[in-house]
Amino acid sequence: MQSNADTIFKEFKEHSISEFFRKNSQMLGYSGKVRSLTTIIHEYVSNSLDACEEAGILPEISVLIREEGDEKYFIKVADNGPGIPAKHVGKAFATILAGTKFHRYLQQRGQQGIGAAGCTMYAQITTGRPIHVRSCTGKESFECDITIDIKTNKPLVTNMAKAECNSSGLEVSGLFGGIKYEESDHGVYEYLKRTVLSNPHLYIRFTPPSGKEVSFPRSIDEMPKRPKEIKPHPLGIGTNDLMEFAHKSESRKLSSFLEESFSRVTANKVNELKQLVREIDLEKDPHDLKWEEAEKLVKAFKEVKWIGPELDALSTIGEKQIEIAMKNILNPKFVSVVERKPKVFKGGIPFVVEAGIAYGGDAGKQLSAKGEDEQHVVEGNIIRSANKVPLLFDASNCAITEAAKSIQWKRYGIANFEEEPVSVFINISSVYIPYSGVGKQAVAQEDEIVEEIKLALMDCGRILQRYISGVRNKELQESRYKMIMRYVNQLSSDLSEITGKDAKEINRQLNLLIEKRYKDIFDAEKGEDAQEKKAVEAEPDSEE
Ligand SMILES: Nc1ncnc2c1ncn2[C@@H]1O[C@H](COP(=O)(O)OP(=O)(O)OP(=O)(O)O)[C@@H](O)[C@H]1O
Ligand SMILES: [Mg+2]
Structure with a gap:
């Protein structure tokens, strides 16, 4: 039987964003x-790291995972951050798209307002249980249970009670199902290890299901440079953004709205814009801005010559720290690290790329795909990070992977990037990382970003190339030296027979010649011989 519009549209329904993510939880990273x-x-x-950093507190985080059977685990994460005021706690943990970060131009790890509510929803749909939050802000201390009303995307806060606390912080715990603890390259242990390496000021205590507590002490007692909150640059926004900003603005005139809301917009620049969009009354109320007018303004933005966006808004890991991190994880023979100068993508969003290459040791061996989530990890020897957060999944879809694979590694002495003992590390810092999915595990392939990653890797590659050619040259010299030394005695006696001169003297002269030519190797071998002799002399004679 065929349906008509009326019968089909009996099924017409509106759904909340929570319902969407309940049905598509894999988009948030809940797959495998x-x-x-x-x-x-x-x-x-x-979230704990962001909160501590914004409050200027050296972060101390504890993570506990306890197995409760049947793929169920009790999880508790506690921090010494500023806590959350009671009136915001429900929305923070149980409203998708609510938080303190989405609307700001500030380099932070979170940027969507989805993560914490996503966890609450996952607990709810896998065990039917609420999450439990304990918060101490210094002014108030409380604990409560929180669930999401999935139909309305609104929080349900129950069992609110006063809590006893000595210092500020937040603790969230819950029972989660459909998960598994495994010590694989993309498991929690590896994630925490790499988080600590990118955040040397962080102290983490981790209790895995075995109960054996592990501590990752901090290697720096100072907070990293605090990222500065900036206003958006006119070149970084589109028509829709401009409409959104204008309609929320508290400015009375469009001209003052432009000056107050965007960076680099001065009274002079507003006058320049005025000449370009004569038909728009810049004295009007920004709430009355129409789509067509916003479109014209955005076009005019592109014609004005602006000073670039503020570049000191970014906080990087730092070359020294990356070097230490790569040495710690990979135990390589050589590391080269480069921090590029900040650049801009989409015309107005600042970002900066840091890169490192490790060669030898365990480089190239790490992070191979294994375990049951294999399909997500195609990472091989590319270690990715964004705003100091390790990216463990969705590698094939990421600007970092794309850039690293497009490098002509042969130029830098690497004949086969996939096979040789080489690993690369990339961290991108930005006030807005263009993730290619809500799960925030891959960076979208924006041209400027891909280009910068390539340049960073090429900078490191040039330094690596000098090292590799030095090593190969030395190996060549060593093999020549060995070859000559193998024949020197025979050659001396042959020459003695031909010339009638003393073989010992010829041998001495030849050795002098070899010493002169292969001085470094000769000295090194002599040094080793002397050390060996010393060691033998120092050894007590066991027969005595
Ligand atoms: N440990 C914490 N301490 C203080 N505030 C927190 C903490 N965890 C979460 N919050 C608050 O709750 C809000 C919502 O967190 P959530 O993880 O859902 O979003 P986000 O971190 O803003 O963005 P993203 O979805 O990208 O993670 C945060 O913006 C922050 O204001
Ligand atoms: Mg978050």
Whole structure:
């Protein structure tokens, strides 16, 4: 039987964003049992780090995972951050698209207002249980249970009670199902290890299901440079953004709205814009801005010559720290690290790329795909990070992977990038990382970003190339030296027979010649011989 519009549209319904993500939880990173567990820890730990950094507190985070059977685990993450006021706690943990970060131009790990509520929803749909939050802000201390009303995307806060606390901080705990703890390259342990390496000021205590507590002490007692909150640059926004800003503005005139809301817009620049969009009354109320007018203004923005966006808004990991991190993880023979100068993408969003290459040791061996979430990890020897958060999944879809694979590694002495003992590390810092999915595991392939990653890797590659050619040259010299030394005695006696001169003297002269030519190798071998002799002399004679 055929349906008509009336019968079809009996099924017409409106759904909340929570319902959408309940049905598509894989988009938030909840696919695969190991990955789902890492996602929960990643969301909570990133939030704790952001909160501590914004409050200027050296972060101390504890993570506990306890197995409760049947793919169920009790998880607790606690921090010493500023806590959350009671009136905001419900929305922070149980309204998708609510938070203190989405609307700001400030380099932070979170930027969507989805992560924490996503965890609450995942607990709810896998165990039917609420999450429990304990918060101490210094002014108030409370604990409560929180669930999401999935139909309305609104929080349900229950069992609110006063809590006893000595210092500020937030603790969130819950029972989660459909997850699995595994010590694989994309499991929680690896995630925390790499988080600590990118955040040397962080102290983490981790209790895995085995109960054996591990501590990752901080290696720096100072907070990193605080990222500065900036206003958006006119070149970084589109028509829709401009409409949104204008309609929310508290300015009385369009001209003052432009000056107050965007960076680099001065009274002079407003006058320049006026000449370009004569038909728009810049004295009108910004709430009355129409789409066509916003479109014209955005076009005019592109014609004005602006000073670039403020570049000191960014906070990087730092060359020294990356070097230490790569040495710690990979135990390589050589590391080269480069921090590029900040650049801009989409015309107005500042970002900066840091890159490192490690060669030898365990480089190239790490992070191979294994475990049951194998399909997500195609990472091989490319270690990715964005705003100091390790990216463990969705590698094939990421600007970092794309850039690293497009480098002509042969030029830098690497004949086969996939096979040789080489690993690359990339961190991108920005006030807005253009992730290609809500799960925030891959960076979109924006041209300027891909280009900068390539340049950073090429900078490191040139330094690596000098090292590799030095090593190869030395190996060549060593093999020549060995070859000559193998024949020197025979050659001396042959020459003695031909010339009638003393073989010993010829041998001495030849050795002098070899010493002169292969001085470094000769000296090194002599040094080793002397050390060996000393060691033999120092050894007590066992027969005596
Ligand atoms: N440990 C914490 N301490 C203080 N505030 C927190 C903490 N965890 C979460 N919040 C608050 O709750 C809000 C919502 O967190 P959530 O993880 O959902 O979003 P986000 O971090 O803003 O963005 P993203 O979805 O990208 O993670 C945050 O913006 C922050 O204001
Ligand atoms: Mg978050």
